[in-house]
Amino acid sequence: MNAGNTPGYLLKQIESALCRAFPSKTKLEMMLLHQFTQNLEDIARGENLTEIVxxxxxxxxxxxxxxxxxxxxxxxxxxxxxxxxxxEKFEITTSLVNLLLPLEKQIIKPMQQAYNACCYDKLGDNRKYEIPESLNDILYILDNIPQQNDNEKPIIKFVDYLLITGHIPKLRADKLKQWLAENANNVSNLLAQKHNNYKYDVFISYDDKDVTWVQKELIPKLESNQITYIEPLKFELGVPKASLVEAAIKDSRKILLIITKSYLTNYWKQFDDIISISYGLKIGEWRTIPIIVENCDLPERLRVLSYLELYPNDSAAQWERLIKNLKFQQDDLLLDEDGTVLLSEDELLPPRHSFDSNWLNELEAPEGTVKLRSKLYLQRENEATWLDKVLGWGETIRVKGAHQMGKSSLLARMHQRAKQNSQTALYLDFQLLDQTFLSTLDSLLRYIADRMTKHWGTSRSPDSYWSSSLGAKDKLSDFVLEEVLENADLPILLIFDDVDRVFKYDYRDDFFSLIRAWHNDRAMLLCLRFISSTLQRLKSPSSIGIPTLNGDWFKS
Structure with a gap:
C-alpha cells in the first residue's frame, strides 16, 4: 500500500484498535520495544494516549x-x-484501493453506479442528497453499512456490481475477480459469477410454425445487439429433446417463450415453459419472459409472469424494452441509449433526435431538493457563512421559510459540509414518519432513539431506557448522553427536516422544550469533556437558536 493512500477513516479505526489493544502508554511502549526494538519516545512524546497512537x-x-x-x-x-x-479490514480495503485508485478518474461513474446499486435499500437518509464523488467517500459509506447476518460485506457487493457494469478494463477486471475470489464468503452466489456462468443470454422456445417470425424478426435483432442465444435449430442431433431443452434453460440467463395459438396447443412447448418456470422457482430467479406475437389467451401458468406483446407493426419502443431486458440483468443497472451507465431512472433521457439534446441533462424536476452539484442551485447571500457555522461548537440553527423556498436544499448542503469535515450526521425527514410514530410524544422520541441506534450502532438499545419509569424526554436525553455522545469521537449533527408536522399535536410544547433544554445544557456544560468533544447541533424550525440575519427565504 503506497503511503498516503490509506483512507482517512481506516487510519482512524486503526488508531482506535491500537488504543483498545494497548490501553496505556506503557503497554504501547512494550509492544514497540518487543516487536520492533524501537523506543516510543523516538516517535511520540507526551502522556495523551490518543495523540501518541x-x-x-x-x-x-x-x-x-x-x-x-x-x-x-x-x-x-x-x-x-x-x-x-x-x-482483516485493512487487508481487504487497501488491496481494493490499490486496484481502483489508479483508475478512479476514468471509472468514477461506474463506481458510483455500483455504489448506488448495492446500497439502494440501505443508505437511508444519506442517499437522499448525494452520490459520493470519490473512491474514498464510497468506501467510507460502505464501511458504515452494517453487514446483515452471514451475507457478503457491502464492499464485496460493491465490487460485484462494479464488475457487471462492463466498463472495467479487462486486465483490471480479472484482478478484481481474483480479489473477489480471495475475499468473498461465497463466490458462486455473486452476481458477476452468475453472469459469467451462463453460456447464452437467451434460450428461444417456439412452435415450428413460427420459425419464420423467429428467423426474420427476432434473431436479427438479437445478433445486432450482440445477444447470444440457443434455439432448437442449434440443438445437437441424436440427443433426447427433453435433455437438450433442460440444458438450454439452465445455460441461459433468460428464456423467451414465443406465444402463438399453435405454441399453446403444442404439448412439447408446454414442457418448455413448465421446466423454465420450475427451474426459476428452484434457484430463486424469474427468468422466463412470454412474448405474445399473436392474439391469444394465456394459460394460468403463464399469467403470473410479466409478458411483452410484439404484434406486427408494433413500435420500436417494445423491441427496445425487450433488448434491454435481455442484455442487462440488474434492475438497478440502467444504460442510456448511447451505452452510458446511469445512476437512476431519473437520468434516463428521451430518444435523441436529429439535434443534440444533451442540454436536457441540465434540467431537473421543478420540486424537491436541488442536487448538490446542480448548476441551477441559487446560492443566497451569506449562505457560505451559515455553512461554516455547521462546523461550530454547540450551535442550534433553525431554517424557516415558505414551501418550496429551498429549506431542504440548504439542509442538504449543511449535511454535506459536516461530512466533508468527517463529522457524522443523522438526517430525519419528518414527512416520512408514519402516523403511528407521531401519535404521542413517547412514540416520537422512541422513534428518534431507534433511528440513532441504527445510524450509530449504539452498544445498548433504547429498550433498557424505555423500561424505566422516567418520562419520555428523560429517557431520550439519557440515551443520547450515555449511548451517542459518550461514544462519539467527533461532534455529531442532527438534522430535523419538516419538523413543523408536530405543530398540530398537543405535545408540541414538550417536544420543543426538550430541544431547548438540550441547547441550554450544551451551553452550561461546555467545559465537560464528554460534552465538549461530542456536541450535537440541531436544525429545527422551532424558535430555538442564536439570532441571525434574515434572508429572503430563511432565518437561523
Missing part, C-alpha cells in the same frame, strides 16, 4: 509499514478482537 500510526503510514504495525501488534496481543478485525 495517532503519531505512531502516522509514522508507520509514512514509511509504508502500516501492515507490519498491525501484524506485529496482533503478535503482541493475539487474542484482541479489535486487532483481528482491523487486520
Amino acid at each position: 495517532y503519531k505512531v500510526v502516522q509514522d508507520f503510514n509514512n514509511s509504508n509499514s502500516l501492515a507490519k504495525l498491525i501484524n506485529k501488534a496482533l503478535k503482541e496481543n493475539p487474542k484482541n478482537p479489535s486487532l483481528k478485525a482491523i487486520k
Whole structure:
C-alpha cells in the first residue's frame, strides 16, 4: 500500500484498535520495544494516549509499514478482537484501493453506479442528497453499512456490481475477480459469477410454425445487439429433446417463450415453459419472459409472469424494452441509449433526435431538493457563512421559510459540509414518519432513539431506557448522553427536516422544550469533556437558536 493512500477513516479505526489493544502508554511502549526494538519516545512524546497512537500510526503510514504495525501488534496481543478485525479490514480495503485508485478518474461513474446499486435499500437518509464523488467517500459509506447476518460485506457487493457494469478494463477486471475470489464468503452466489456462468443470454422456445417470425424478426435483432442465444435449430442431433431443452434453460440467463395459438396447443412447448418456470422457482430467479406475437389467451401458468406483446407493426419502443431486458440483468443497472451507465431512472433521457439534446441533462424536476452539484442551485447571500457555522461548537440553527423556498436544499448542503469535515450526521425527514410514530410524544422520541441506534450502532438499545419509569424526554436525553455522545469521537449533527408536522399535536410544547433544554445544557456544560468533544447541533424550525440575519427565504 503506497503511503498516503490509506483512507482517512481506516487510519482512524486503526488508531482506535491500537488504543483498545494497548490501553496505556506503557503497554504501547512494550509492544514497540518487543516487536520492533524501537523506543516510543523516538516517535511520540507526551502522556495523551490518543495523540501518541495517532503519531505512531502516522509514522508507520509514512514509511509504508502500516501492515507490519498491525501484524506485529496482533503478535503482541493475539487474542484482541479489535486487532483481528482491523487486520482483516485493512487487508481487504487497501488491496481494493490499490486496484481502483489508479483508475478512479476514468471509472468514477461506474463506481458510483455500483455504489448506488448495492446500497439502494440501505443508505437511508444519506442517499437522499448525494452520490459520493470519490473512491474514498464510497468506501467510507460502505464501511458504515452494517453487514446483515452471514451475507457478503457491502464492499464485496460493491465490487460485484462494479464488475457487471462492463466498463472495467479487462486486465483490471480479472484482478478484481481474483480479489473477489480471495475475499468473498461465497463466490458462486455473486452476481458477476452468475453472469459469467451462463453460456447464452437467451434460450428461444417456439412452435415450428413460427420459425419464420423467429428467423426474420427476432434473431436479427438479437445478433445486432450482440445477444447470444440457443434455439432448437442449434440443438445437437441424436440427443433426447427433453435433455437438450433442460440444458438450454439452465445455460441461459433468460428464456423467451414465443406465444402463438399453435405454441399453446403444442404439448412439447408446454414442457418448455413448465421446466423454465420450475427451474426459476428452484434457484430463486424469474427468468422466463412470454412474448405474445399473436392474439391469444394465456394459460394460468403463464399469467403470473410479466409478458411483452410484439404484434406486427408494433413500435420500436417494445423491441427496445425487450433488448434491454435481455442484455442487462440488474434492475438497478440502467444504460442510456448511447451505452452510458446511469445512476437512476431519473437520468434516463428521451430518444435523441436529429439535434443534440444533451442540454436536457441540465434540467431537473421543478420540486424537491436541488442536487448538490446542480448548476441551477441559487446560492443566497451569506449562505457560505451559515455553512461554516455547521462546523461550530454547540450551535442550534433553525431554517424557516415558505414551501418550496429551498429549506431542504440548504439542509442538504449543511449535511454535506459536516461530512466533508468527517463529522457524522443523522438526517430525519419528518414527512416520512408514519402516523403511528407521531401519535404521542413517547412514540416520537422512541422513534428518534431507534433511528440513532441504527445510524450509530449504539452498544445498548433504547429498550433498557424505555423500561424505566422516567418520562419520555428523560429517557431520550439519557440515551443520547450515555449511548451517542459518550461514544462519539467527533461532534455529531442532527438534522430535523419538516419538523413543523408536530405543530398540530398537543405535545408540541414538550417536544420543543426538550430541544431547548438540550441547547441550554450544551451551553452550561461546555467545559465537560464528554460534552465538549461530542456536541450535537440541531436544525429545527422551532424558535430555538442564536439570532441571525434574515434572508429572503430563511432565518437561523
